[in-house]
Amino acid sequence: ETGVTQSPTHLIKTRGQQVTLRCSSQSGHNTVSWYQQALGQGPQFIFQYYREEENGRGNFPPRFSGLQFPNYSSELNVNALELDDSALYLCASSPAGLAGRGNTGEAFFGQGTRLTVV
Amino acid sequence: EDQVTQSPEALRLQEGESSSLNCSYTVSGLRGLFWYRQDPGKGPEFLFTLYSAGEEKEKERLKATLTKKESFLHITAPKPEDSATYLCAIPTSGSRLTFGEGTQLTVNP
Numbered sequence: 001e002t003g004v005t006q007s008p009t010h011l012i013k014t015r016g017q018q019v020t021l022r023c024s025s026q027s028g029h030n031t032v033s034w035y036q037q038a039l040g041q042g043p044q045f046i047f048q049y050y051r052e053e054e055n056g057r058g059n060f061p062p063r064f065s066g067l068q069f070p071n072y073s074s075e076l077n078v079n080a081l082e083l084d085d086s087a088l089y090l091c092a093s094s095p096a097g098l099a100g101r102g103n104t105g106e107a108f109f110g111q112g113t114r115l116t117v118v
Numbered sequence: 119e120d121q122v123t124q125s126p127e128a129l130r131l132q133e134g135e136s137s138s139l140n141c142s143y144t145v146s147g148l149r150g151l152f153w154y155r156q157d158p159g160k161g162p163e164f165l166f167t168l169y170s171a172g173e174e175k176e177k178e179r180l181k182a183t184l185t186k187k188e189s190f191l192h193i194t195a196p197k198p199e200d201s202a203t204y205l206c207a208i209p210t211s212g213s214r215l216t217f218g219e220g221t222q223l224t225v226n227p
Binding site: 004006033035040041042043044045048056058088090092106107108109110111112114 | 122
C-alpha cells in the first residue's frame with residue numbers, strides 16, 4: 001500500500017459530460033502528478049501540481065484541468081468528454097517536484113480510476 | 119527527444135525459467151531510471167530506482183541493472199505470481215515521468 005488513494009475506482013460517463021477525479025497524496029508528499037493510461041500502453045503524463053501550483057503539463061488539451069488543495073490532495077477535471085478519454089487515470093505523489101525542483105525521487109501511484117466514456 | 123523503449127512487448131516463461139527484460143532510453147542527462155510492476159487494472163507499484171551506470175538493485179527474484187543506454191530487469195527462477203506488466207520510466211523535461219510501453223510477463227506453472 002502506497003498511501004495514495006483515488007476515488008472513484010470506476011466511472012461510466014456519457015460523451016460530452018464532465019467528470020472530476022480525486023486523489024489523496026501520501027503523507028508528507030507535496031507533489032501530485034496525473035497520468036492517463038490507455039489499454040496496453042504506458043502511462044502518459046497529463047500535469048503535475050507542486051504546492052498548489054501547476055508545475056508542468058503534457059500534451060493534453062485545455063479541457064483537462066486540475067487543482068491541488070492546501071492539504072496536497074488533488075482533483076483532475078475533464079470537460080466535454082470524448083470516447084478516446086476512456087482510460088485508467090493514475091495519480092502519483094512524490095516528496096518534492098521531480099526534475100525542475102531538484103529532486104528525482106520516486107513517484108508512488110494510487111490504484112487508479114477506470115473511466116469509461118460511452 | 120527523450121524516449122523510453124521496452125522489449126519484448128510480451129514474454130511467456132515457464133516457472134523457474136530465468137530471463138531478462140530490456141529498457142533502452144534516450145535522454146540528455148539521466149536523473150534516474152525507475153522500474154514499476156503493474157497488475158491488471160491497478161496502479162504501478164514501485165520496484166527500483168537506479169541512478170548511475172553500473173548500479174544494481176535486487177529484490178527477491180528481481181535484479182535491475184543500468185548502463186549508459188539501457189537497463190535490464192533480470193528475473194531469476196520466476197513464479198506464477200511474478201506475472202504482471204513491468205514498466206520502466208525516466209524523469210524527462212520539466213517534472214514528468216516518461217514511461218515505456220511495458221513488457222507483459224506471463225509465468226506458467
